[in-house]
Amino acid sequence: MSAFTSLRPSLGLARTAAQASRGFSSSASRSVARMIITGRLAAEPELQATASGQDVLRYAVGTSYGSKDNRQTSWFRVASFLPEGAQRDFIMSLPKGTLVYLEGDASMRTYEDADGKKHSALNIVQRSLEVLSRPPPTEEQ
DSSP: OHHHHHHHHHHHHHHHHHHHHHTOOSSOOOOOOEEEEEEEESSOOEEEEOTTSOEEEEEEEEEEESOGGGOEEEEEEEEEOOOSSHHHHHHHTOOTTOEEEEEEEEEEEEEEOTTSOEEEEEEEEEEEEEEEEOOOOOTTO
16 A cells, blocks of 8 residues: 555656646647538539639538438538649549548538528538549440
8 A cells, every 4th residue: 555655646746747738739729620521522523713812612512311211411511722733623523423531620600691581501621532432434424
């Protein structure tokens, strides 16, 4: 029992030192909501310009769950601010129905429409995107 008692004070100091070191960060403190979505592209991604002239790649990903008789689908709108280059061109070339794995930062936005009705929207900004499988070719392609 004396060995246990002699270790206790040193454990307390170690715990205090660990807590103190966790409190330091060189980056600003902020909350982050990260989402991971595995689903299919609703349509081919589109390149649009923002009001400030910055290019934004927009697309939607659909996820489904439930049995065939009671299938539910959720749609997620995604924005990507990739610069011109191979990555952006690759994403723009993906056809509707491509199965993707997406990681992104999420935020909620509330707004009022022209009729005064309040709406909420989930905004997702792409961090990374991986293609899991492409849809089978159709006769049109």
